[in-house]
Every structure is written in structure tokens, then in C-alpha cells.
Amino acid sequence: MTTPEGQGAPLLELRNVTKQFGGGYFSNRGPTVALDNVSFSIPEDQPSITAIAGESGSGKTTLARMLLGIAFPTAGNVLYRGKDLRKVKGSERREFRREVQPIFQDPFESYNPFYKIDHVLTTPARNFKVGSGKADIKRKVSEALETVGLQPSETLGRYPHQLSGGQRQRVMVARALLLKPKIILADEPVSMVDASLRATILDSIRTLNRDLGISVIYITHDLTTAYQISDNIIVLYRGSVVEAGSVENVIKNPRHPYTQLLVQSIPQPDPKKRWGELPIQGDADHAAAGPGCKFADRCPHVMEICNQQAPPLYETEPNRVVNCFLYKAAPVAVSNNVAGIFVAPTTESKRSLAPPASSSMAR
Ligand SMILES: Nc1ncnc2c1ncn2[C@@H]1O[C@H](COP(=O)(O)OP(=O)(O)O)[C@@H](O)[C@H]1O
Ligand SMILES: [Mg+2]
Incomplete structure (x- = not known):
């Protein structure tokens, strides 16, 4: 770190981040x-794998886009080494773009079909000055491919369509790795590949963490793979953190009624019935959220208070927060206290952002 202001700051941090879409003056419906009000941080010194899990529409990709600095919060801050990402410019921005590498859901979209695979690897290698000279870059590209279990001779010189989906995704992991990032942000990296390849790709992501000390943010709608590779998990429901902690505790002993429902539904005899398709009772529309807990309409334990106000995050035990009034005997979580990665929201109202009718807060 070069600037004193960032010293000791987490690598990436979300501080009370809210993102709204729509709901402006000309919109005939409320905002989404x-x-x-999501907060957590990824420290630099303990490389970990953090899963962000939630159903389709729970806000995962929105979160990823903000962590990558390609979208900005409506309220709150995304900080890179302690500095608001909006203010990260020039050489610092470049360093950010090297240190935080994305891997997206559909690798095919990341490729230009007219260029050989080599292009997607050598271009960033040159841009970020990964090697000195052509031969050095070629060597480093080959090493990166080998790290993710690909043979350079069978991969380089080919076109994207000549590789399998799993190979294409592994090239993307190799690409991320080539730049020696601090964090890899993988948004549903295995949801488009078939089951047999899933394990291999997850393995290579795990290797990056264990052997190379890279932190991973693993975004998924699938609790099973989250459990397989992660250290910590943050469960999202309709844009809110409902529970977070070590993956072992959260999955083996879920506390939030929503997490409990998810965990119960894991061993699905019907393979077509996936997690993202839980029967949604009530209105899944984010705009319809009232003042209470967002899960109240589906919750088997719903109490009167749940419809009146939104619960804070309670710290039920060390390294665990749960967003549910069932745990109101526990202290309200206040600061960096879950597995070193979580910063609990402040107690400011979760609904403080209901927009004035005359202004659009959408970006
Ligand atoms: N650019 C956008 N404009 C309007 N609404 C959006 C936009 N991006 C996402 N949303 C809405 O925000 C919610 C969360 O979406 P998303 O982050 O893609 O969820 P996930 O990745 O968990 O499926 C959804 O209701 C989605 O329709
Ligand atoms: Mg998504």
C-alpha cells in the first residue's frame, strides 16, 4: 500500500451499501x-473463500458489479484499500483492475470468437505488464494454464468454439490468475457447465486460494458448491443479508428460518427442482417490501413484530450474525466480528431510502 490512508484497511469493503433501480418520477412503480444496507469486508492478510449465496434475483450480480466498480451504490460506499471506489482513478484504478479479477457466469461471452484463445490471455498479460517480452509472457501463460489443469499445447492456438465449456471456463480462471490478483470475484462460475466439470473448476478455484493466497468471492445460487469450497458464507434474501458466518456452522446449523428452508431443500430427489426455484409464497417483488422483515410472509415462525419493523443483525455466537427477531436475546452485531470478514450494518433504518416522489435515485 502506498497511501497512508489505506494502511491496515481491508482490501475491499462494502459499507452500508444500498442499490435501487427505477422508481423515479416517470416510473409507474416503486423502486427495486x-x-x-449490505456491509462486509475482505481483509488482505487472511486469504479466504467467501460464498455469497441467494436465489435468483436476490442481488448477487448487482453486488458483484459494485465490487468491480462497474456500478455504484445508491447509498453507502464500496471501498478499495480504504478509498471510495468512485475516487480510485489513474494508476490506482489500474492496480485495482489487476488486483480484483472477475470470472463470469458464461465464459463464452468473455471471448471474441474471431481470436484464438491466446488472445484472451496475452492481451491482459501485456496490458498489465505481467512479463518482460514475448517469450516470458508465453511461459507465464503456459504456467497459468497448467495451474488450472489445462495442457498449453492443447489449448493455445485454438478458437473458443473448439474448446469445451469447462475448458473455456478454466481458461478464464487461468486469465484471472495470470494477473496475480488479490481477489477473484466469481459470479456463478459453474452454473453453465455440466456437473462432471464443476468439481474440476471448483478445485482450480480452491487451488488459487490455498496455494497462491488469493481471496475468492464465490457467488452462487447453489448451497452445495458453496459448502464444498467456501470458508465463510453470506446468505442474501431480496437484497438483505439474512445470515452470515463460517460455512460449516451456517449449513450444518442454520439459524435464520430462510436458511433453514434452503438447507432442508438441498437433497432434491428431483434434479430439475433447483434451489433458485423454491416455492415463493407471497410477493417476490422487491418493491412490495413493507416496513417489516422481508421474509415474514414466508416465515413459519412469524411474530407480530416481524411485520412492524425490520430486524437488525444479531450476533448469536462468535462469527455468526442472523437477521431475525427469534434471536433478539443476542446482542446486535456492531463491528468486524464474523470470521474477520463481516461488518454489521449500522442501526440506521433499512427503509430510509424510500425515494422522494420527485427524484430518481436510479443510476
Ligand atoms: N440494471 C437493472 N435495472 C433494473 N433492475 C435491475 C437491474 N439489474 C438488476 N435489477 C434487479 O435487481 C434485482 C437483483 O438482480 P441481480 O443482482 O441480477 O440478482 P441475482 O444475480 O441474485 O440473480 C432483481 O430484481 C433485478 O431485476
Ligand atoms: Mg446473477
């Missing part, structure tokens, strides 16, 4: 609150 895609993310609602």
Missing part, C-alpha cells in the same frame, strides 16, 4: 431495492 436490489441490495439493502
Whole structure:
């Protein structure tokens, strides 16, 4: 770190981040609150794998886009080494773009079909000055491919369509790795590949963490793979953190009624019935959220208070927060206290962002 202001700061941090879409003056419906007062941080010194899990529409990709600095919060801050990403410019921005590498859901979209695979690897290698000279870059590209279990001779010189989906995705992991990032942000990296390849790709992501000390943010709608590779998990429901902690504790002993429902539904005899398709009772529309807990309409334990106000995050035990009044005997979580990665929201109202009718807060 070069600037004193960032010293000791987490590598990446979300501080009370809310993201709204729509709901402006000309809109005939309320805003969609895609993310609602979400806070957590990824430290530099303990490389970990953090899963962000949630159903389709829970705000995962919105979160990823903000962590990558390609979208900005409506309220709250995304900080890179302690500095608001909006203010990260020039050489610092370049360093950010090297240190935080994305891997997206559909690798095919990341490729230009007219260029050989080599292009997607050598271009960033040159841009970020990964090697000195052509031969050095070629060597480093080959090493990166080998790290993710690909044979350079069978991969380089080919076109994207000549590789399998799993190979294409592994090239993307190799690409991320080539730049020696601090964090890899993988948004549903295995949801488009078939089951047999899933394990291999997850393995290579795990290797990056264990052997190379890269932190991983693993975004998924699938609790099973989250459990397989992660250290910590943050469960999202309609844009809010409902529960977070070590993956072992959260999955083996879920506390939030929503997490409990998810965990119960894991061993699905019907393979077509996936997690993202839980029967949604009530209105899944984010805009319809009232003042209470967003899960109240589906919750088997619903109490009167749940419809009146939104619960804070309670710290039920060390390294665990749960967003549910069932745990109101526990202290309200206040600061960096879950597995070193979580910063609990402040107690400011979760609904403080209901927009004035005359202004659009959408970006
Ligand atoms: N650019 C956008 N404009 C309007 N609404 C959006 C936009 N991006 C996402 N949303 C809405 O925000 C919510 C969260 O979406 P998203 O982050 O893509 O969820 P996930 O990745 O978990 O499926 C959804 O209701 C989605 O329709
Ligand atoms: Mg998504």
C-alpha cells in the first residue's frame, strides 16, 4: 500500500451499501431495492473463500458489479484499500483492475470468437505488464494454464468454439490468475457447465486460494458448491443479508428460518427442482417490501413484530450474525466480528431510502 490512508484497511469493503433501480418520477412503480444496507469486508492478510449465496434475483450480480466498480451504490460506499471506489482513478484504478479479477457466469461471452484463445490471455498479460517480452509472457501463460489443469499445447492456438465449456471456463480462471490478483470475484462460475466439470473448476478455484493466497468471492445460487469450497458464507434474501458466518456452522446449523428452508431443500430427489426455484409464497417483488422483515410472509415462525419493523443483525455466537427477531436475546452485531470478514450494518433504518416522489435515485 502506498497511501497512508489505506494502511491496515481491508482490501475491499462494502459499507452500508444500498442499490435501487427505477422508481423515479416517470416510473409507474416503486423502486427495486436490489441490495439493502449490505456491509462486509475482505481483509488482505487472511486469504479466504467467501460464498455469497441467494436465489435468483436476490442481488448477487448487482453486488458483484459494485465490487468491480462497474456500478455504484445508491447509498453507502464500496471501498478499495480504504478509498471510495468512485475516487480510485489513474494508476490506482489500474492496480485495482489487476488486483480484483472477475470470472463470469458464461465464459463464452468473455471471448471474441474471431481470436484464438491466446488472445484472451496475452492481451491482459501485456496490458498489465505481467512479463518482460514475448517469450516470458508465453511461459507465464503456459504456467497459468497448467495451474488450472489445462495442457498449453492443447489449448493455445485454438478458437473458443473448439474448446469445451469447462475448458473455456478454466481458461478464464487461468486469465484471472495470470494477473496475480488479490481477489477473484466469481459470479456463478459453474452454473453453465455440466456437473462432471464443476468439481474440476471448483478445485482450480480452491487451488488459487490455498496455494497462491488469493481471496475468492464465490457467488452462487447453489448451497452445495458453496459448502464444498467456501470458508465463510453470506446468505442474501431480496437484497438483505439474512445470515452470515463460517460455512460449516451456517449449513450444518442454520439459524435464520430462510436458511433453514434452503438447507432442508438441498437433497432434491428431483434434479430439475433447483434451489433458485423454491416455492415463493407471497410477493417476490422487491418493491412490495413493507416496513417489516422481508421474509415474514414466508416465515413459519412469524411474530407480530416481524411485520412492524425490520430486524437488525444479531450476533448469536462468535462469527455468526442472523437477521431475525427469534434471536433478539443476542446482542446486535456492531463491528468486524464474523470470521474477520463481516461488518454489521449500522442501526440506521433499512427503509430510509424510500425515494422522494420527485427524484430518481436510479443510476
Ligand atoms: N440494471 C437493472 N435495472 C433494473 N433492475 C435491475 C437491474 N439489474 C438488476 N435489477 C434487479 O435487481 C434485482 C437483483 O438482480 P441481480 O443482482 O441480477 O440478482 P441475482 O444475480 O441474485 O440473480 C432483481 O430484481 C433485478 O431485476
Ligand atoms: Mg446473477
